[in-house]
Amino acid sequence: MTPLNALEKGAASPGASLLSDIALPALVIHQDALDHNIAWMQAFASERGAELAPHGKTSMAPALFQRQLAAGAWGMTLATAVQTRAAQAHGVRRVLMANQLVGAPNMALIAELLTADPDFDFHCLVDHPDQVSALGAFFGARGLALQVMIEYGVPGGRCGCRSEAEVRELARAIAGQPALRLTGIEGYEGVIHGAEAVTDICAFADSLVRLAEELRGQGAFALDRPVVTASGSAWYDLIASAFDQLEVRERFLAVMRPGSYVVHDHGIYCDAQCGVLARTGLDEGLQPALEVWAHVQSMPEPGFAILALGKRDIAHDAGLPLPLRRYRPGQAASEAVDVSDCTVTAIMDQHAFMVVAPGTALAIGDIIALGTSHPCLTFDKWRQGCIVDEGLQVVETFATCF
Known part of the structure; x- marks a missing residue:
């Protein structure tokens, strides 16, 4: 056969x-370019005091995940519960699901993984009190603790709390759920566009860091060194700059999440890379x-x-x-x-x-x-x-x- x-x-x-x-x-x-890209982005993050959790939804290729992890990646970013299950089945030990965990069947997939593998380090995002309540009830009924991060967004963007006040309110809601552990705060700058994109992205990153510091000062996080994370594949240098501060390095685990870099492209990310090189002064x-x-x-x-x-x-x-x-x-x-x-x-x-x-x-x-x-x-x-x-x-x- x-x-x-x-x-x-x-x-x-x-x-x-x-x-x-x-x-x-x-x-x-092409192997040479693949190896170059994996090493280049790992070094870019490490030299700026950040960890790298590449977004695996780009390739959904476990063989590439393993190359990225072997090069020093902190973990893998994924977008869905099904993707998370596939990654865990192929040896990925830490996943940041940069998305909301919604719906009982999807919650059940994660609950099964955590039950079968208690050392599997999984984090997902929340951006609404109703979602916090649903996750708290589902995982609490099963005697499981779920690690969550608050997603901070921008008006007209994708998911995420739309204001700093909403972030504070959501942190209080999470504190009221015994089954949930607040492990960090997350943002995504790739939805910010326009003539003032660079300025607006820098302001968003600064706000993200400021919120992280405020919540840490209030004792809202369940980790001594909570996660602050952002960055897609186009503006990662701006996010790295916001994270590359002494107080951030000492108090937080700064995590970058670009995904397309692993193979790069001949189009939109090639164009974006020209901007990165111009802003950073890098030759290669x-x-x-x-x-x-x-x-x-x-x-x-x-x-x-x-x-x-x-x-x-x-x-x-x-x-x-x-x-x-x-x-x-x-x-x-x-x-x-x-x-x-x-x-x-x-x-x-x-x-x-x-x-x-x-x-x-x-x-x-x-x-x-x-x-x-x-x-x-x-x-x-x-x-x-x-x-x-x-x-x-x-x-x-x-x-x-x-």
């Missing part, structure tokens, strides 16, 4: 050649590690090609795929040809329309490596992918758990 993983698109085996042995399309991660940043590879399957008109991949294979929410290089089966990796002047103009379920730049030699059966914007929505289209070396040999395959 054929193994189930061999029936998935992009199936590969270690040692296989990306140019000759794998049925395309395939999800590809993250490197795009993720690509999707596909064949040229039709050339029905001059200067026009159809690629054998589409919306089911690659993200398109933050920009269309970007042609990078052309390969030919049987050639060496070093014989790649730059095709970045070509343009994908539209994608369908299983097809991408590409305008071929003048002077670009292209034939049916050629292989195109494509970059993408917003890696989260590329990963979730795959159940397995491959990590390749400089010679485009597969060194590792990995599964996703979406």
Whole structure:
């Protein structure tokens, strides 16, 4: 019987050649860039006195989680109870669920994990007294203690208390629930936009830290060194600066939570990285590690090609795929040809329309490596992918758990 993983698109085996042995399309991660990104972000956080809890929802690939943890990550951030269960089943020992735990079935998943594994270090977010009451009742009835963090948001943003007064009120509500332990305060700056985004994000981070100090002074936290946490994948340098203060380092565990950095991208996060480098003065940043590879399957008109991949294979929410290089089966990796002047103009379920730049030699059966914007929505289209070396040999395959 054929193994189930061999029936998935992009199936590969270690040692296989990306140019000759794998049925395309395939999800590809370049090992050198992956290793660079993991080490770079870990060092960025550590040098600023912060811990790193990478957001695992980007890849939902336990093999990548383990690489991040082995490099020094404090834990993993996840978004749902089901994601948490998958991570715990693959050896993750600490999870910050940067979301609310709502609904009895989801609460039951976490209760089962805590019952079976009392040393599993789990934290989730709360932003409303009704939610605090529901969690207190559910976990109290089972004799379990649940660690929670207050989520602090911004008007018009995502979740979170909308004012400092609401944060104080929620802390009092948590104190009235014997089954809950307040372990920190959390925010997310990625919903702050506009011409004054940098100023507004800095003000938000300062407010977050100020609230953390106030609650600590009131004895609201159950930890001697409570957690203060924020940062997505675009503005993490501003959050790190707010956390990189002596009083924060001494009194709190500052935790950063970027996720997309693990493979970076060729689009929105590439653009955001330019801002990070400009603000920090760093010479070297993250490197795009993720690509999707596909064949040229039709050339029905001059200067026009159809690629054998589409919306089911690659993200398109933050920009269309970007042609990078052309390969030919049987050639060496070093014989790649730059095709970045070509343009994908539209994608369908299983097809991408590409305008071929003048002077670009292209034939049916050629292989195109494509970059993408917003890696989260590329990963979730795959159940397995491959990590390749400089010679485009597969060194590792990995599964996703979406």
